[in-house]
Amino acid sequence: VYIEIRQTRPIVLGFEPRYQKLLSLAAIACVGEEINRRSRRATSAEAALTRFSRALNVTSSRRQRIKELQDSERLERGRVRVKLIQRWQQGDPNACQELLDDIGPSLTRFLRRRVADPRELEDVYQEVFMAIFEARHTYQPGRPFEPWLFAIARNIAVDYSRRRWARSHWEELVAEPPERPADVSNAAAPELGEVLAGLPPDQRDAFSMLKLDGLSVEKAAARAGVSVGALRVRAHRAYKSLKRLIGE
Amino acid sequence: MGEAIQIDHGQHHRMLVRQLSSEITPRRPLLPVSVRLALWAGLDAVLVAWVMSHTTNDFKAKLIQPPYLVEVVFFMIASLISAALALRSAIPGRAVSAAEAVMATALVITGTVVVIFGEPMDTSTRLREFAGIGLICSRETVIIGALPWVGLWWLAKRGASMNGWLSGLLVGDGALLFSFAVMRIACPIDEPLHVLTWHLLPVLIVIVLSTVVGSFSLRFRPRPRQIAG
Numbered sequence: 001v002y003i004e005i006r007q008t009r010p011i012v013l014g015f016e017p018r019y020q021k022l023l024s025l026a027a028i029a030c031v032g033e034e035i036n037r038r039s040r041r042a043t044s045a046e047a048a049l050t051r052f053s054r055a056l057n058v059t060s061s062r063r064q065r066i067k068e069l070q071d072s073e074r075l076e077r078g079r080v081r082v083k084l085i086q087r088w089q090q091g092d093p094n095a096c097q098e099l100l101d102d103i104g105p106s107l108t109r110f111l112r113r114r115v116a117d118p119r120e121l122e123d124v125y126q127e128v129f130m131a132i133f134e135a136r137h138t139y140q141p142g143r144p145f146e147p148w149l150f151a152i153a154r155n156i157a158v159d160y161s162r163r164r165w166a167r168s169h170w171e172e173l174v175a176e177p178p179e180r181p182a183d184v185s186n187a188a189a190p191e192l193g194e195v196l197a198g199l200p201p202d203q204r205d206a207f208s209m210l211k212l213d214g215l216s217v218e219k220a221a222a223r224a225g226v227s228v229g230a231l232r233v234r235a236h237r238a239y240k241s242l243k244r245l246i247g248e
Numbered sequence: 249m250g251e252a253i254q255i256d257h258g259q260h261h262r263m264l265v266r267q268l269s270s271e272i273t274p275r276r277p278l279l280p281v282s283v284r285l286a287l288w289a290g291l292d293a294v295l296v297a298w299v300m301s302h303t304t305n306d307f308k309a310k311l312i313q314p315p316y317l318v319e320v321v322f323f324m325i326a327s328l329i330s331a332a333l334a335l336r337s338a339i340p341g342r343a344v345s346a347a348e349a350v351m352a353t354a355l356v357i358t359g360t361v362v363v364i365f366g367e368p369m370d371t372s373t374r375l376r377e378f379a380g381i382g383l384i385c386s387r388e389t390v391i392i393g394a395l396p397w398v399g400l401w402w403l404a405k406r407g408a409s410m411n412g413w414l415s416g417l418l419v420g421d422g423a424l425l426f427s428f429a430v431m432r433i434a435c436p437i438d439e440p441l442h443v444l445t446w447h448l449l450p451v452l453i454v455i456v457l458s459t460v461v462g463s464f465s466l467r468f469r470p471r472p473r474q475i476a477g
Contacts, residue, residue: 091274100265108257122260129264130470135408137275138339147341155340155410155468222472 077102081145089136100129107153114157120164123219128156130222163216195245199238206234207242281335281342284403288331291399292426295392296433305436315366316438322359323429326352331400331422337415338407338466344414356425360448367438382446385435389450392434393427397458401466408468416462420455427451 081102087095107128108121115121131152139148196204202224209220221231278284300307310316329352336342400419409415428451435447 088272089275089277091272093269093272096272097265097269100261100268104261122257125257126260126264127470129268130472131408131468133268133271134470135340135468137277138408140277140280140339143341148339149341151340151410152408218472225472228472 078145082141085136085139085145086141089139100132103149107149110150110153111157115160120160124156124160127160127222128153131156167216195242198245199241203234203238203241206231207238210235278339278407281332281339284335285328285332288335288396288399288403288422289328292327292396295395296430299392299430299434303434303436305434307433310438315362316432318362319359319366320429320432322355322362323425323432326355326359327422327426327429329355330418330425334400334404334415334418334422335407337411337418338404338409340408340410340468344418352421360444363443363448364440367440369441370439371441373439378442378445381437382442385431385437385442385446386450388434389424389427389431389447390454392430393424393451393454396426397423397454399423404466409462409466410468412465412467413459413463415466417455417459419462419466420458424451424454424458 081099084095084099084102088099108125111121111124111128115124132149135152139145196207199207205224206220209215209223210217213220215223217228217231217235221228224231224234226234279287311320329348333344333348333352337344397419400422404415404419428447431447432443435443437443
């Protein structure tokens with residue numbers, strides 16, 4: 001048996017280290033079984049070993065073929081994406097749609113590793129799409145598409161992490177949520193909903209997004225479809241109106 | 249008050265795709281880095297030619313001296329490398345080559361060492377005279393660097409820099425190292441203390457400023473846009 005095991009080594013060595021031991025054991029078992037079955041004849045053992053090595057060779061070449069197929073598939077997908085973005089740069093809406101549908105799943109996987117909160121993931125996903133759209137002219141024909149795409153996605157994800165980190169510095173963690181509002185002195189104050197109903201719609205939305213939904217100014221501006229400055233102005237006007245309506 | 253409508257990822261994706269497809273317009277891709285670098289170098293060449301034709305410095309005679317030649321050529325090459333890196337840094341996925349950055353830094357350091365040891369240092373000049381002449385040189389260094397800086401900034405801004413401060417730094421490097429090299433041609437004073445204080449120091453200050461401005465101005469941020477549900 002010792003001789004046969006030695007003969008399997010060149011075959012087994014062709015595999016990754018974690019598989020080598022497993023394959024060696026399989027070879028021993030296979031050869032051992034064959035030896036038992038054929039009355040411990042060395043020739044039978046050699047034949048078994050030959051069959052085993054053939055099987056291994058087949059497995060190895062199959063793995064190689066699968067890897068080659070995967071590589072060629074990846075290359076082909078890359079080529080298709082390059083063609084699509086070039087058509088997109090020329091203003092073809094179908095190419096835009098096809099490309100965004102194609103990159104969607106891989107982009108989602110990429111962002112899921114960086115953004116834990118599913119709701120925030122959607123925001124970051126949207127920001128990445130916007131960024132790709134805005135920066136489409138920076139893709140240079142003839143260069144691989146994926147590094148360009150993921151550089152933009154990584155940049156947006158890093159921005160998100162920075163914002164999250166900054167927010168976590170002024171948010172205070174408490175063991176239990178307060179049972180009642182901290183300020184109860186103004187008990188006779190009107191309901192917030194009633195007061196907000198008295199505001200113009202754009203001011204009301206700005207206030208709701210910033211103070212009730214807890215969005216950042218940038219995200220709120222994006223959702224409202226206005227610039228950050230315009231949203232700040234709306235929010236400022238809303239605060240002034242609310243002060244007036246509530247009576248300071 | 250707007251109520252939050254829960255939509256799943258697939259719906260959100262379809263909304264985004266629909267919206268972006270509807271807003272599409274043709275957009276010409278950026279010219280390759282080499283072409284844009286050549287354009288910028290062309291602008292620099294015009295500037296060098298203008299300075300050469302207007303200077304009283306006998307730079308042609310000085311160019312025979314190896315230390316002087318090394319200073320001018322090294323700073324010029326470092327400037328071109330920095331400009332190339334600045335343009336590349338404004339394209340997503342194009343990494344700034346560490347080897348090229350190291351090479352540019354090595355050229356600048358070597359050039360500075362040659363400035364220091366190329367000529368004997370003269371500390372006998374009166375402070376008033378030293379500062380009076382020096383301030384003119386500082387002003388000219390900044391003025392000469394302004395046009396290449398604006399040009400390179402504009403070229404970088406047309407891209408989408410993922411790292412604003414790095415792009416700002418490289419733009420500053422490219423423009424101001426060029427300015428330093430041109431000032432070695434324009435200014436007749438080769439005394440190391442003068443060159444270091446009134447040529448190199450303003451260059452470093454402007455590079456720092458360019459880095460600071462770049463960190464918030466050159467960084468690519470998509471415009472906020474509302475997605476219609």
